[in-house]
Amino acid sequence: MAKSINKCHECNIYSIKDSCPNCNNKISEEKPGKFSVEDKYGEYRRKAKKEILKEKNLY
Ligand SMILES: [Zn+2]
Numbered sequence: 001m002a003k004s005i006n007k008c009h010e011c012n013i014y015s016i017k018d019s020c021p022n023c024n025n026k027i028s029e030e031k032p033g034k035f036s037v038e039d040k041y042g043e044y045r046r047k048a049k050k051e052i053l054k055e056k057n058l059y
Pocket of ligand 1: 008009010011012013020021022023024025
């Protein structure tokens with residue numbers, strides 16, 4: 001697993017490299033608090049909740 005994912009805001013491309021593979025701009029790690037990151041964690045949370053509900057239904 002990659003430690004961090006960098007994003008080029010010009011191309012909307014994610015890369016684990018320091019520069020964008022498309023425009024070669026220097027790109028930086030996505031900071032928490034941005035919409036995309038929140039969405040990602042929200043998805044995780046929803047999935048986790050679903051898993052918990054599923055397990056509860058088994059009992
Ligand atoms: Zn780019």
